Amino acid sequence: MSTSIALNLHSFSTLDLTPAQAVLAPLLPNLDPVHQDINLRFEIDYPREPADPRELSEIPEVRLWFIRLDAHYPWLPLVLDWEAGELGRYAAMLVPHQFSPREGIRYNPEALEIFVMQKVFVISLWLQDQGLEGRSKLKFMTQMLGYELEDAFFEVLA
Numbered sequence: 001m002s003t004s005i006a007l008n009l010h011s012f013s014t015l016d017l018t019p020a021q022a023v024l025a026p027l028l029p030n031l032d033p034v035h036q037d038i039n040l041r042f043e044i045d046y047p048r049e050p051a052d053p054r055e056l057s058e059i060p061e062v063r064l065w066f067i068r069l070d071a072h073y074p075w076l077p078l079v080l081d082w083e084a085g086e087l088g089r090y091a092a093m094l095v096p097h098q099f100s101p102r103e104g105i106r107y108n109p110e111a112l113e114i115f116v117m118q119k120v121f122v123i124s125l126w127l128q129d130q131g132l133e134g135r136s137k138l139k140f141m142t143q144m145l146g147y148e149l150e151d152a153f154f155e156v157l158a
Helices: 009-013 018-024 060-072 086-094 109-129 135-144 151-157
Strands: 002-008 039-045 097-100 104-107
Touching: 002 009, 002 018, 009 060, 039 086, 060 086, 086 104, 086 109, 086 135, 104 109, 109 135, 109 151, 135 151
Parallel strands: 002 039
Antiparallel strands: 097 104
16 A cells, blocks of 8 residues: 655644644554555655755754654654655655765764664564564665664564
8 A cells, every 4th residue: 555645844844743643543553564565655845945955854844854753653664665765765864864966865874773773673662562573574674774684683672
């Protein structure tokens, strides 16, 4: 199931999570991101001056909105449309990085490692609380961000 969260200047300037809540609320009662194909995308309409070279992830108001979203829904990376690049875009909202039109996003390596490990801890705990086994999906998520986790690591978390 592919769905989008539409965001605009009002959402960002007021830190209004209503657009996300409206999309996520119907999913929450039976949410099983391990077995369901939920491919969430963000449609961001943020007006910029033509000469503004910043990427959306470099705009403080946009980043702050995503930080608030992540605090409310820390498991959200599991339901993003990874194939469409939403996981990388989401990480860029939360992890310090540099952007080059030629090379794309270059995350701060230490910050990305902290982000990935925090997500592994939070999401694995959330999955456990939901009674779901999601080790393989978590491992795939970390691979998408450039990290390889061994099964033994997850044994320590059990």
